[in-house]
Amino acid sequence: xxxxxxxxxxxxxxxxxxxxxxxxxxxxxxxxxxxxxxxxxxxxxxxxxxxxxxxxxxxxxxxxxxxxxxxxxxxxxxxxxxxxxxxxxxxxxxxxxxxxxxxxxxxxxxxxxxxxxxxxxxxxxxxxxxxxxxxxxxxxxxxxxxxxxxxxxxxxxxxxxxxxxxxxxxxxxxxxxxxxxxxxxxxxxxxxxxxxxxxxxxxxxxxxxxxxxxxxxxxxxxxxxxxxxxxxxxxxxxxxxxxxxxxxxxxxxxxxxxxxxxxxxxxxxxxxxxxxxxxxxxxxxxxxxxxxxxxxxxxxxxxxxxxxxxxxxxxxxxxxxxxxxxxxxxxxxxxxxxxxxxxxxxxxxxxxxxxxxxxxxxxxxxxxxxxxxxxxxxxxxxxxxxxxxxxxxxxxxxxxxxxxxxxxxxxxxxxxxxxxxxxxxxxxxxxxxxxxxxxxxxxxxxxxxxxxxxxxxxx
Amino acid sequence: xxxxxxxxxxxxxxxxxxxxxxxxxxxxxxxxxxxxxxxxxxxxxxxxxxxxxxxxxxxxxxxxxxxxxxxxxxxxxxxxxxxxxxxxxxxxxxxxxxxxxxxxxxxxxxxxxxxxxxxxxxxxxxxxxxxxxxxxxxxxxxxxxxxxxxxxxxxxxxxxxxxxxxxxxxxxxxxxxxxxxxx
Numbered sequence: 001x002x003x004x005x006x007x008x009x010x011x012x013x014x015x016x017x018x019x020x021x022x023x024x025x026x027x028x029x030x031x032x033x034x035x036x037x038x039x040x041x042x043x044x045x046x047x048x049x050x051x052x053x054x055x056x057x058x059x060x061x062x063x064x065x066x067x068x069x070x071x072x073x074x075x076x077x078x079x080x081x082x083x084x085x086x087x088x089x090x091x092x093x094x095x096x097x098x099x100x101x102x103x104x105x106x107x108x109x110x111x112x113x114x115x116x117x118x119x120x121x122x123x124x125x126x127x128x129x130x131x132x133x134x135x136x137x138x139x140x141x142x143x144x145x146x147x148x149x150x151x152x153x154x155x156x157x158x159x160x161x162x163x164x165x166x167x168x169x170x171x172x173x174x175x176x177x178x179x180x181x182x183x184x185x186x187x188x189x190x191x192x193x194x195x196x197x198x199x200x201x202x203x204x205x206x207x208x209x210x211x212x213x214x215x216x217x218x219x220x221x222x223x224x225x226x227x228x229x230x231x232x233x234x235x236x237x238x239x240x241x242x243x244x245x246x247x248x249x250x251x252x253x254x255x256x257x258x259x260x261x262x263x264x265x266x267x268x269x270x271x272x273x274x275x276x277x278x279x280x281x282x283x284x285x286x287x288x289x290x291x292x293x294x295x296x297x298x299x300x301x302x303x304x305x306x307x308x309x310x311x312x313x314x315x316x317x318x319x320x321x322x323x324x325x326x327x328x329x330x331x332x333x334x335x336x337x338x339x340x341x342x343x344x345x346x347x348x349x350x351x352x353x354x355x356x357x358x359x360x361x362x363x364x365x366x367x368x369x370x371x372x373x374x375x376x377x378x379x380x381x382x383x384x385x386x387x388x389x390x391x392x393x394x395x396x397x398x399x400x401x402x403x404x405x406x407x408x409x410x411x412x413x414x415x416x417x418x419x420x421x422x423x424x425x426x427x428x429x430x431x432x433x434x435x436x437x438x439x440x441x442x443x444x445x446x447x448x449x450x451x452x453x454x455x456x457x458x459x
Numbered sequence: 460x461x462x463x464x465x466x467x468x469x470x471x472x473x474x475x476x477x478x479x480x481x482x483x484x485x486x487x488x489x490x491x492x493x494x495x496x497x498x499x500x501x502x503x504x505x506x507x508x509x510x511x512x513x514x515x516x517x518x519x520x521x522x523x524x525x526x527x528x529x530x531x532x533x534x535x536x537x538x539x540x541x542x543x544x545x546x547x548x549x550x551x552x553x554x555x556x557x558x559x560x561x562x563x564x565x566x567x568x569x570x571x572x573x574x575x576x577x578x579x580x581x582x583x584x585x586x587x588x589x590x591x592x593x594x595x596x597x598x599x600x601x602x603x604x605x606x607x608x609x610x611x612x613x614x615x616x617x618x619x620x621x622x623x624x625x626x627x628x629x630x631x632x633x634x635x636x637x638x639x640x641x642x
Contacts, residue, residue: 004586004597006638011558011627013637065608067630258636 022219025198027205042099078114093133113203145201166387191397218260253323279333280324286427293346305356336369348429388440463540561624563594
């Protein structure tokens with residue numbers, strides 16, 4: 001009887017609540033592909049990706065079909081590209097991006113991440129050429145995502161790099177202005193970037209990783225929301241307290257994570273590739289019913305951004321981690337709740353109503369993964385203000401010893417309140433107003449570094 | 460020399476049936492290899508796999524068990540086992556679980572049985588229940604003999620539409636993953 005109940009509970013989760021595995025991401029080390037010139041390196045990079053990942057998409061689909069749980073995205077992450085293109089100029093990096101795009105298209109993955117650099121303490125000549133290549137490399141390719149780590153808790157914030165990436169975000173948006181600045185949605189700036197994150201745009205295959213590794217991103221905000229609806233309906237609001245709801249989230253996350261672990265392990269076995277980690281993140285999609293914002297409403301705030309939202313997010317993030325950590329042999333990546341504005345219909349609605357501001361989003365990122373994600377801002381916001389917004393987000397990660405990130409999209413020619421839509425998983429939202437534009441220029445002009453914080457006297 | 464016997468027992472349920480039956484088996488120096496027991500609507504049924512010495516017959520075993528004195532009569536069938544013993548485990552790459560839920564009506568089990576037979580699906584376990592007016596069938600099935608998994612998925616979906624039940628087929632590993640501690 002107990003077995004039957006478990007079976008029917010699982011069927012509810014899979015069929016009625018659309019459980020899927022959000023991504024299986026194959027991490028590939030490309031260090032052996034460094035050639036004596038750009039052409040040779042590009043050839044070796046394409047060759048390795050095609051030889052390692054040739055059957056990857058087919059096997060993911062086959063395993064998904066066997067278990068009746070689809071793998072929505074099949075992705076590749078690579079060694080941060082500056083290591084492969086050491087000594088290349090910007091044009092060399094652009095050629096590398098095109099080679100990666102061709103390889104990703106050949107093997108049929110949705111996205112390839114790792115067109116990346118880690119410059120938290122200083123920048124080499126190669127790093128500078130890499131940054132200079134980004135606007136063209138990302139706007140002229142289809143499947144390539146870029147990320148740059150400019151801060152860590154142990155090294156501080158590289159403010160010289162920060163100044164450059166503010167302008168890079170502007171240039172990326174401008175290069176893709178016919179598409180509302182979509183290029184900026186494929187570039188993310190990190191503090192404490194993990195090397196095993198399967199989610200885009202920030203996936204990389206860290207130097208500490210094995211040659212080829214599979215990482216799985218489970219998701220399921222819709223599954224959590226429906227589980228909460230069910231317990232509230234069955235038990236009644238009057239008989240429930242927040243710790244009961246946290247327990248329900250924890251147990252549901254356990255089940256969701258186990259499905260991701262199972263699919264990941266089976267794909268690994270079939271490919272003969274090491275299984276890396278399960279990333280426990282709750283990643284919403286614009287689909288109705290697949291929203292993290294909806295969970296806020298169920299847990300008691302009428303609109304996301306209302307007082308209490310940060311506390312709810314703290315509880316949600318923690319319950320997800322607690323359920324997932326026990327469910328999986330190895331967890332990693334970002335592992336928390338995402339609040340990407342454009343990719344979550346309820347968050348976008350809160351922006352429309354004026355209840356969710358950039359400042360409140362920033363506060364909420366103190367207690368969740370990852371940061372200011374998919375936030376459209378007016379195209380008139382200058383590079384110095386964008387750099388300063390990113391600086392604030394980096395400081396949160398640096399001091400709190402967590403990953404934070406910023407993916408801001410200054411939408412060319414559009415003002416606060418106007419709408420922007422990228423379609424598909426990238427979603428749509430009204431543009432958020434930015435306060436105090438142009439008032440941080442002198443701060444950004446300093447350059448240099450914000451030193452690493454002290455690791456004691458924590459109050 | 461030992462021989463394997465399959466023993467089936469049915470009775471109105473009461474405490475002590477398992478003690479009575481296995482007590483007789485012990486007296487006859489039988490070695491119990493496997494047992495499945497269930498109670499449905501107050502009736503007890505049990506099937507056992509037992510090895511005995513070759514000096515005893517199926518008829519003698521049935522007579523011994525049937526003659527146990529109690530307030531209920533034990534109906535016993537004993538057969539010589541034909542075939543090879545396996546572990547009895549349902550864990551394997553071809554084991555799926557079919558669930559069907561909806562309004563109860565006549566003939567649902569028969570139609571499910573016909574569907575499975577038509578596609579070469581071997582039913583390992585079949586459970587039905589009614590809870591809060593919702594009728595549920597849960598089947599563990601072995602798809603080792605089927606030609607195409609796609610065809611089965613489609614047939615199960617069509618069947619659900621025909622009988623107006625929510626019918627779902629899912630690999631058994633999913634249920635192990637979501638309910639068991641170890642994977």
